[in-house]
Amino acid sequence: MHDTTDAxxxxxxxxxxxxxxxxxxxxxxxxxxxxxxxxxxxxxxxEGPAGVGKTELAKALATATGRRxxxxxxxxxxxxxxxxxxWDYGKQLLYTQMLRDKIGELVAxxxxxxxxxxxxxxxxxxxxxxxxxxxxxLLDAVRGEQPAVLLIDEVDRxxxxxxxxxxxxxxxxxxxxPEIGTYRAATPPYVVLTSNNTRxxxxxxxxxxxxxxxxxxxxxxxxxxxxxxxxxxxxxLAAQLAEVVRDIRGLPLRKAPSISETIDWARTLxxxxxxxxxxxxxxxxxxxxxxxxxxxxxxxELIPQLRDPNRDVPEHLHGHGHGHGHGHDGAEVEHYxxxxxxxxxxxxxxxxxxxxxxxxxxxxxxxxxxxxxxDTRRLPF
Numbered sequence: 023m024h025d026t027t028d029a030x031x032x033x034x035x036x037x038x039x040x041x042x043x044x045x046x047x048x049x050x051x052x053x054x055x056x057x058x059x060x061x062x063x064x065x066x067x068x069e070g071p072a073g074v075g076k077t078e079l080a081k082a083l084a085t086a087t088g089r090r091x092x093x094x095x096x097x098x099x100x101x102x103x104x105x106x107x108x109w110d111y112g113k114q115l116l117y118t119q120m121l122r123d124k125i126g127e128l129v130a131x132x133x134x135x136x137x138x139x140x141x142x143x144x145x146x147x148x149x150x151x152x153x154x155x156x157x158x159x160l161l162d163a164v165r166g167e168q169p170a171v172l173l174i175d176e177v178d179r180x181x182x183x184x185x186x187x188x189x190x191x192x193x194x195x196x197x198x199x200p201e202i203g204t205y206r207a208a209t210p211p212y213v214v215l216t217s218n219n220t221r222x223x224x225x226x227x228x229x230x231x232x233x234x235x236x237x238x239x240x241x242x243x244x245x246x247x248x249x250x251x252x253x254x255x256x257x258x259l260a261a262q263l264a265e266v267v268r269d270i271r272g273l274p275l276r277k278a279p280s281i282s283e284t285i286d287w288a289r290t291l292x293x294x295x296x297x298x299x300x301x302x303x304x305x306x307x308x309x310x311x312x313x314x315x316x317x318x319x320x321x322x323e324l325i326p327q328l329r330d331p332n333r334d335v336p337e338h339l340h341g342h343g344h345g346h347g348h349g350h351d352g353a354e355v356e357h358y359x360x361x362x363x364x365x366x367x368x369x370x371x372x373x374x375x376x377x378x379x380x381x382x383x384x385x386x387x388x389x390x391x392x393x394x395x396x397d398t399r400r401l402p403f
Contacts (some may be wrong), residue, residue, distance in 0.1 A: 029087060031057050037086070046075070046082035047247055055234045056083065065192045065213035067177075067231035072218050073280020074236045080173035080214040088210065090166075093173045094159040096180035102187045106197055107161045110154045117149070150201040160188070161197045163211040170211040177227075178217040185227055194231045224234055241268050244284060251285050254292030262299050266325070267311065273320050279311035287311050301326040 031037050035051040048056065055135040056079075059066040068076040084091035094105055118125065128145070132138035157165065163172040177185065191197055195207040215231060217223060239247065248255070255263065263284070271278045279287075287310045296303060307320045312318045 031060055031087075033057070040086040041082050041396045042250075044082050045250055045332065046086075047243070047250055048079075048082075049243070051344060052079070052234065052236070055232055059232050060087075062211055062232070063195075063229040064267070065215055067215045067217065067223075067228060067233045068236055069217045069219055069233070070236035071238070071278065073278070073282060074238055075281055076214075076216040076236055077175055078282075079175065080171055080175075080216075083212055083214065084171040087169075087171065087212065089169045089171045091173060092159045092163050092166075092170050092177060092258045094210070095175050095176050096184065098179055100180055100184055101286040102184060103158070105158050105160050105184060105187060106191075107158055107199060108156050109150065114149050114154050117154075152202065155199065155202070160191045161199075161205065161324070163213075164191065164195060164197050164207045165205040169209040172211040174213065174215045176218060177215045178220045178223060182224065182279045185224055188229065189226055192227070238271055238278070238360060239281065241265055244268070244281065247281060248285060248288050249287075253285060253288035255288040256297075259296065259299055260288055263291065266299070266304060269324065270308075270321050271316075273324060275312070275317045275320065276314045277312075278316065283311040 031040070034050070034054050037057045038048055038050070041048045041053070041056075055066060058064075059386045068079065073144060079189075080093075081091060083089075125142070125145075128141045129138040132141055155161075157176075159172060163170045174188065177188070192213060195210040196204050198204045236246075241261075241264045244267065245261050248260045248264065249257065253260070267279050267284045267287070287307065290307055290310050291299070291303075294307075296305075305323045308318055308321050308325065312321055
């Protein structure tokens with residue numbers, strides 16, 4: 023086993039070997055991109071359908087390099103306090119209560135309210151300091167003592183305002199805290215961003231990253247993955263299962279089976295102790311990989327013909343069949359396009375008011391509720 027105490031990769035082959043030791047089978051193209059990402063210190067943006075191993079790659083990278091994994095799960099409406107940092111108001115209040123007498127002494131000699139407020143305001147630096155700073159994943163990745171792999175998962179679900187917040191961190195590996203200053207990473211984190219293509223990401227974000235599109239694996243590669251996971255399913259049946267999954271992905275499904283679901287299906291069949299993949303068995307267990315009734319109906323219509331060596335699959339059951347088993351045909355393309363339209367509508371200019379970060383007249387110092395600005399932040403006393 024390779025010593026992975028924050029050990030950089032020396033070659034593409036080493037990426038392949040160390041990932042394989044951790045149970046992640048990367049191909050040459052993916053390994054090359056990972057190698058370049060770590061050597062050039064550029065974030066890696068992975069796009070592609072859900073379930074092709076994008077998130078798992080970040081976990082594998084952390085395992086292979088011995089770095090801690092920090093994860094920022096993106097969602098609509100998320101603001102920078104969940105991504106960067108926020109002030110620990112509860113801790114500030116506790117300190118205020120404990121120091122009540124001392125604060126009383128500060129304003130004891132004040133002749134009027136204005137002077138008393140100025141005296142309290144002079145103590146801002148004591149309460150807006152590192153002691154009360156609660157790091158979130160981006161700041162933790164930058165100022166943490168241990169090198170990290172930062173996973174920014176499903177960045178396409180975040181609003182464009184948060185996407186803009188990411189730029190400073192991704193471009194310069196630094197985070198600015200107005201009350202304290204700028205933190206710059208002593209050891210730049212390895213950053214992996216994932217996107218399921220529900221909306222287009224900005225050109226500024228893509229420009230800062232190495233980009234790679236991950237698709238579903240071919241049959242042979244998926245079989246190797248099933249074997250590596252030691253599902254307990256005999257090789258011959260695993261090979262048949264990989265072909266069945268490939269053909270199912272060719273259907274116009276709402277959601278094509280992911281790699282992890284294929285592994286779950288293999289484990290399910292192993293638990294049942296099957297020695298033959300008959301149509302009835304596949305139909306009865308297809309719900310392991312298909313989560314919508316319409317998808318199940320389509321698959322059950324196809325499965326009996328998949329198991330017939332002289333099968334003649336009706337044309338209406340096929341996807342566009344361009345060979346890689348990727349279900350981005352038909353309904354899935356429609357699903358992606360619909361997702362893009364929805365996201366585009368949600369990200370339209372003017373959606374946010376002036377108090378929202380990223381609005382034309384706002385910024386970190388103007389935003390309310392985040393306790394960032396000296397003008398708007400909430401004092402604990």
